[in-house]
Amino acid sequence: MEWLRLIGITITMIVIGYMVLRIIGKRTLSEMSIFNVFLVLMLVNILARPIRVDNFAELIIPTMIILVAFFLYTYLSSTNAFAKKVKMEPIVLVRHGNIDEKSLNKAKMTLSELLAELRVKGISHVKDVEFAILEETGRLSVIPNSTSRPVSPKDLSIVTGYEGLPVSLIIDGVVQYDNLAKINLSPEQLFNQLKMQGYNQEMIKTISLAVLDEKKNIIIDQNDDTNQGNILQEQQGLMKKMQEDLQVEKQAPEDHDLGLVDDYIKP
Numbered sequence: 001m002e003w004l005r006l007i008g009i010t011i012t013m014i015v016i017g018y019m020v021l022r023i024i025g026k027r028t029l030s031e032m033s034i035f036n037v038f039l040v041l042m043l044v045n046i047l048a049r050p051i052r053v054d055n056f057a058e059l060i061i062p063t064m065i066i067l068v069a070f071f072l073y074t075y076l077s078s079t080n081a082f083a084k085k086v087k088m089e090p091i092v093l094v095r096h097g098n099i100d101e102k103s104l105n106k107a108k109m110t111l112s113e114l115l116a117e118l119r120v121k122g123i124s125h126v127k128d129v130e131f132a133i134l135e136e137t138g139r140l141s142v143i144p145n146s147t148s149r150p151v152s153p154k155d156l157s158i159v160t161g162y163e164g165l166p167v168s169l170i171i172d173g174v175v176q177y178d179n180l181a182k183i184n185l186s187p188e189q190l191f192n193q194l195k196m197q198g199y200n201q202e203m204i205k206t207i208s209l210a211v212l213d214e215k216k217n218i219i220i221d222q223n224d225d226t227n228q229g230n231i232l233q234e235q236q237g238l239m240k241k242m243q244e245d246l247q248v249e250k251q252a253p254e255d256h257d258l259g260l261v262d263d264y265i266k267p
Contacts (some may be wrong), residue, residue, distance in 0.1 A: 016063055017047045024070050035073050039066050090141075094132035097145065107134050118142060163214045170210035173223075183212065193218055 024039055046062050091107045093100055093114060104114065114132070117140045123129060128148035133141045153160050167179050169190060180187060191201060197220065199207065208223040 013047055013059060016060070017043065020063060020067055023067065036070065039070055042066055090136065091134040092131060093134055093140070094126060094129045094142075096131075097127040097129060099126060103134075109134070114140075123148070161214075166211040166213050166219070168209065168211050169218065170204060170207045170220075172209075173205040173207055175204065185212075190218075194220075 020043060021040065024036055024043070043063065043066050046059060046066075091103050093103050093107060093109070099111070099114070104111065115126075118124070118126065118129065118132065121140070121142045123142060123144065128144055129142060130145040131141075131143040133143075135141055167183055168176050169179060169185075170176065175187065175190070177187065180190060194200075194204070194210075197218065199220070206222050207220055209221045211219050213219055
């Protein structure tokens with residue numbers, strides 16, 4: 001049937017468009033090169049044409065050409081000779097606190113736009129900027145001078161320990177077994193550590209997020225935690241028991257209205 005073919009072509013176009021955009025547009029448009037942005041616009045224009053069952057090849061062939069052009073451009077961009085000819089070179093707009101007006105004109109950027117970009121970066125005075133560079137992607141990189149940058153532990157000669165990324169162990173009550181395998185932590189070990197903090201396997205469903213920090217401590221946030229992590233884990237069990245006792249002893253609102261006290265107990 002004609003309408004079944006139309007449905008099939010539409011679904012195929014959606015899948016092809018999604019896959020091609022996922023390959024080409026792994027970064028946002030503001031971070032992509034001009035050529036890649038042009039390819040994305042061409043693809044959108046091709047896929048936006050009216051769908052007809054007799055012009056499916058007219059959609060597939062240009063889409064495949066766009067994909068081939070992307071891979072060819074990516075390959076050639078890895079060679080220095082080609083990259084120098086087609087890629088934009090970074091433009092230094094501010095150097096040692098002084099605005100380079102010629103570079104500003106070359107970048108087709110007004111002084112007001114430059115000042116606005118600096119304010120977005122949290123810098124109000126140009127004199128506080130060591131370098132401001134317009135990158136190939138069109139984004140502005142700002143390097144503050146040594147007197148305006150935030151103080152770091154290195155400036156104070158403080159040696160800090162290694163801090164890795166926290167590993168999610170439980171998300172929305174679901175154990176992340178893949179993450180457990182990556183850190184060589186068995187589910188039994190996880191359950192034992194949770195049990196030491198007062199959580200049995202049935203209570204895992206009430207855990208909104210559990211992560212393992214760089215000190216091998218499991219930080220737990222319950223989906224009904226009214227304190228939002230402001231109290232220690234060993235205190236949360238006591239707090240939860242107190243809330244349960246208050247819930248049992250509290251009468252129905254129609255029988256006894258506690259007013260502001262009721263709002264405090266049940267925020």
